[in-house]
Amino acid sequence: MDRVVIADIDGVLNRSGAPFPPFGWYEPRRGEDGQWGLALPTDPVRKLATFLAVLDEGPVARLRTLAEGSGAGLVLCSGWRKFVPRRLIRDALAAAGWPDPPIVAYTPVLGLAGRGDGMARRRASEIRQWLEHNRPEAWVVLDDLPLSRYLENAIQVRDGRGLEEAEIQKAYSVLIP
Ligand SMILES: [Mg+2]
DSSP, X not given: XXXXXXXXXXXXXXXXXXXXXXXXXXXXXXXXXXXEEXXXXXXXXXXXXXXXXXXXXXXXXXXXXXXXXXXXXXXXXXXXXXXSOHHHHHHHHHHTTOSSOOEEEEOOOOOSOOOHHHHXXXXXXXXXXXXXXXXXXXXXXXXXXXXXXXXTTEEEOOTTTOSOHHHHHHHHHHHOO
């Protein structure tokens, strides 16, 4: 494998930085036991509409430009990979204007819950493990978590901003020195 962009979703491809689950993803439903719980939307159009609100076109377009311009594959390290069916991750990107993203892999999942520094450390371990198994020639990480203390090629997307042009330029210079 040549080049990969390892990317987060929340806080990178949207501006909310909202923790999973995104608003609107679940809908309340009464289970067989009579208890109310949260379930996936049943209507496919509504399901897709939740994505339109979830991902922002600007950051998605910037990531697309980076991937296409550098010929890099996309590896997702986002928490979405633990909960959202992969076809729907593609649907979400398509709904934000990227119909055929070159998703080549997902980093391994080493745990489910987590906050703050513990979450950053674990995500860095997941990325490190993937890198050690796959050994791409060039790689860069785009995440709103502060991963740079654990990973040399991590670029932190600023809180509440989503992926901006400055980070794309930095990522290019890491991928194509
Ligand atoms: Mg994030």
